[in-house]
Amino acid sequence: MKFKAIGNSGISASVIGFGTAGIQETTSETNISDKEIINTIHAAIDKGVNLIDTAPSYGWGRAESVIGRAISDRSDRVIVATKCGVLLDDQRGSFIGVKNGRKTYLSLEPSVIVEEVEASLRRLNRDYIDLLQCHKPSIPPARTPIEETMNCLMNLKKEGKVRAIGISNVSLEELDSYRRAGELDSNQFRYSMLSREADQQQTPFCRKYEISGIAYWCLEQGLLTGSVGPERIFSKDDFRNDVADWLPWFRIENRRRLQGMFSTWNDLTQKYSCSIGNIATAWTLGQPGVTHALLGNKSTQQAISNAYSGSFRLDEEDMKRINADLVGLGPPV
Numbered sequence: 001m002k003f004k005a006i007g008n009s010g011i012s013a014s015v016i017g018f019g020t021a022g023i024q025e026t027t028s029e030t031n032i033s034d035k036e037i038i039n040t041i042h043a044a045i046d047k048g049v050n051l052i053d054t055a056p057s058y059g060w061g062r063a064e065s066v067i068g069r070a071i072s073d074r075s076d077r078v079i080v081a082t083k084c085g086v087l088l089d090d091q092r093g094s095f096i097g098v099k100n101g102r103k104t105y106l107s108l109e110p111s112v113i114v115e116e117v118e119a120s121l122r123r124l125n126r127d128y129i130d131l132l133q134c135h136k137p138s139i140p141p142a143r144t145p146i147e148e149t150m151n152c153l154m155n156l157k158k159e160g161k162v163r164a165i166g167i168s169n170v171s172l173e174e175l176d177s178y179r180r181a182g183e184l185d186s187n188q189f190r191y192s193m194l195s196r197e198a199d200q201q202q203t204p205f206c207r208k209y210e211i212s213g214i215a216y217w218c219l220e221q222g223l224l225t226g227s228v229g230p231e232r233i234f235s236k237d238d239f240r241n242d243v244a245d246w247l248p249w250f251r252i253e254n255r256r257r258l259q260g261m262f263s264t265w266n267d268l269t270q271k272y273s274c275s276i277g278n279i280a281t282a283w284t285l286g287q288p289g290v291t292h293a294l295l296g297n298k299s300t301q302q303a304i305s306n307a308y309s310g311s312f313r314l315d316e317e318d319m320k321r322i323n324a325d326l327v328g329l330g331p332p333v
């Protein structure tokens with residue numbers, strides 16, 4: 001496993017991060033049990049993954065609580081990155097949408113952040129958060145100025161409750177404002193072979209100012225593992241059944257086109273003794289300005305396979321060839 005610094009915090013985190021957004025609020029027939037999640041986290045840690053990315057909103061506390069239990073006997077080996085800002089059934093802040101029939105709000109107001117951090121620490125059963133990230137930018141009507149939010153985060157750092165400060169889903173202007181207002185160590189954005197908008201502004205900015213670029217959705221919800229062919233049927237409550245409007249790569253004809261491209265990569269998977277998902281992740285980690293890749297794992301097998309992506313680099317000529325294949329693939333239809 002390769003490791004990279006989180007900004008200038010002194011923290012060294014595995015380039016592969018364990019993503020926990022897939023953890024739902026309750027266990028159900030189609031949702032994995034706490035025991036399975038803990039086994040999956042242990043499998044990743046055993047393969048060298050030390051970065052775990054979570055948020056209070058992932059399973060509304062369940063993800064952080066399960067992580068707390070999973071790392072209780074190996075806390076010193078793990079870098080926990082959690083977030084703040086997204087609230088459930090708590091009308092402080094600005095309304096941002098409805099999730100599973102319940103209203104969600106966003107607040108980056110200092111007193112709310114302090115409360116959230118205390119709750120996260122309790123759930124994680126830990127004295128500090130390695131990396132605290134503002135989940136989304138603050139918006140009107142209850143918009144908190146970035147300077148106020150950053151001041152609060154810097155105070156939490158001084159108190160030893162937070163070791164590094166990050167942000168996520170921001171515009172370039174917001175990114176620069178956070179950087180000017182305090183010590184910004186990381187920026188989390190969507191990035192994959194199929195989604196490279198961050199190259200326009202975010203990744204060059206991160207490189208220039210030594211801010212870690214933490215990529216999410218590197219596997220595009222499984223599309224870039226090769227396991228979502230045209231024939232793949234998702235379970236009834238899987239959100240991927242209804243995403244074609246906003247994630248057009250999930251349309252059957254586009255899945256077929258992706259599978260066609262993957263079928264020409266057999267020599268690559270043989271050369272690196274790896275899977276299509278490993279190629280997609282190693283490619284992402286080969287992009288300038290992307291330092292870490294977050295991957296969601298539903299099983300120990302996926303965790304072990306995904307951790308492998310952090311152990312090798314694609315040769316320059318293979319990167320070039322993949323880039324040419326992606327240009328040939330073109331946009332989704």
Ligand SMILES: NC(=O)c1ccc[n+]([C@@H]2O[C@H](COP(=O)([O-])OP(=O)(O)OC[C@H]3O[C@@H](n4cnc5c(N)ncnc54)[C@H](OP(=O)(O)O)[C@@H]3O)[C@@H](O)[C@H]2O)c1
Binds near residue numbers: 189303306
């Ligand atoms: N900052 C933000 O706003 C934000 C937003 C989104 C995500 N994130 C972070 O980024 C992380 C990654 O995103 P994600 O978990 O939503 O999705 P993802 O990593 O793009 O995709 C994960 C899905 O891909 C499939 N998969 C994973 N490994 C596989 C393998 N080795 N072989 C075959 N299939 C595999 C699994 O689904 P199936 O097996 O069911 O196909 C899994 O649930 C999140 O967990 C979260 O920590 C942050």
